[in-house]
Amino acid sequence: MKSLLLTAALCLTASGALAGKAFVSNERGNTITVLDTGTWEVITEFEGGNRPRGITLSPDGKLLYVCASDDDTVRVFDTETYEELYTLPSGPDPELFVLDRSGSPLYIANEDDNLVTVTDTQTHTILAEVPVGVEPEGMAISPDHKWVVNTSETTNMAHFISTEDYQIKHNILVDQRPRYAEYTDDGTRLFVSAEIGGTVSVIDIAEDGTPTLKQKIGFEVPGVLPEWLQPVGIRATSDGSRIFVALGPANRVAVIDGTSLEVMDYIMVGQRVWQMAFTPGEEFLVTTNGNSNDITVIDVAAQKAIKSVQVGQQPWGVAITPN
């Protein structure tokens, strides 16, 4: 009997270790909410610095990086103990960043200073500051590591920065207030959302990285004013077949067919849906809903919202540990 119980306990521990964690930055609550991606229950909530927004994980899932915008720094936490380990120099007002798949460097958008700061996560030093357009926000990195894309909200451009010399090589004008950029996994395409323009720009990427604007995707939901359809976060499945677009105050996530580039469906989620992240294997997509203070879990295959979970005040971004 005793050994049976022990086995059961071991099994529970094992499955507990297998389940991943989702980390949600709560912009107004100044906290990070941790959820179990197996049960979707809140594990804990911890202090995340002032105005935490951009949030990402190291490739091994051990380190959590958080843009503490009002602290002008990136805070780094242990994903097991939730203790702050150290901070990284980020430049002023870091909003959103992207981490190279190797774990370094971190490319950070400095919203107030029209800069992208490149920070080495090993040596904790700034490698470069790249002047970009007004109010930089969206950040993406090409799968071959050669390009970092930044979108600037008032300049309305996607800037293509070479990671070799940190110089801007291409600029593509998109619609008003570009918020987010996402490459497909094969690197042949880039999607850029324009919040006020109400569109997603589809940009084809040539083999040498040269971008060409292919088309713009618009949105339409019966009974919702066009003004409320404000695309923000974007996630593409690894096979490129589905593109998910968070539509902000329209409280919906649009599903786009990656081949035809037609909108297939709109999934109702919480209020003011902002950013999103897949669970490993892309079984679920998690959205942060800033006005209803919750997250929505979407079943990716079924294209249905299956659960919403209360988190902290004004959830902004979400990062999920790899398996």
Add this chain to the structure above:
Amino acid sequence: MPKSSVPLLAAAALAVAACLAAPAAQAVEVRAGVLRVDYPALLPISRYDARPEDLDFAGAVLADEDNATTGAFLGHTYETKSVAAPPEGALAALDEMLAEGIRYVVVDARAGDLLALADRAAEAGALVLNGSAPDLALRGAECRANLLHIAPSFAMKADAIAQFAVWKKWPRWLLVSGSNPEDRALAEAYRRAAKKFGAKIVEEREFEDTGGARRTDTGHAMVQRQLPTFLQRTKEHDLVIAADATDYFAAYLPYHLWTPRPVMGSAGLRPVTMHGAHEAWGATQFQTRFEKLARRHVTEEDYNTWLALRVLGEAVTRTGSDDPAELENYILSDAFELAAFKGQKVTFRDWNGQMRQPILLYDGRITVSVSPQEGFLHQVSPLDTLGLDRPESDCTAFQ
């Protein structure tokens, strides 16, 4: 042999020149002007409303910075000249700008001067952007083909308040207006708004401007005795609407009424294009950029000037042109859109040159609400529920 080398060299030089000229052909140097006409004025009721010396101009500096950052990627440069002039010197100041080749001028002036300036600018093929004058006639019979209105009209602001009051189900209004012509024009906008949205002005009172003491040691004691008696024995009302465009009494109203009611319009809840505490839709970034530069909070005038020059910058960015006629065509077209920290794009009414924009309802500390309100619909844009709509406008200059 040596003979032929000369033309060869010349051809090579020409080719180099052509290569250099290629990007230069795309380069655009945009030169704009901001002309602020300073009228003799009494002190405002509140020190908080004192006009900063760099009013308008600080907005222009920020717009130049924003435009230049974008322009750097396209080979476009921006330079704006800011000038303050007394009313009698306004035309001369404009002439100087036109002589320097400036073809876009943001003007902060009263309606009469604005029209004279716009007409003079028209002779030079220049475009004028109205940053302040709220008069309805400028958007109607007195409209000009080279005059675009960034500033909302009295009607847009009155409609913004009216929609909120109706949404609140506060339909019975006591209208208290001033006696100056501007105050009466504003009162008329509220009468029109009440009719348009189904509210009722149950009674009107005109508070006469006798030129009395404003901010004296004993002013508040006088106000405390006089205002309530002036406002007693009125019909039942939900709301007091203040129409005081010349700023001589409305600020006193909220706590000196006879019947305790909320005040909206020129005091209490005020319709504005922008204020220094507005944070929604990324406006925090605009505020911090402005404050770093000007070392003060933004005013409506600064924002209007910034917005006018951003309209110009956006049109240059998208067209790659600096031709006033081409830019105006683009600005008035369906293709034009601009983010202005108000949650939706601002565009232009192509029948009278008025910018469509949301109006913030501001209580002196926060954005209380933003109009148009939910449920007020329009076949073109909800923004067209604010101000003169196409069928109501007598403007023919844009046809």
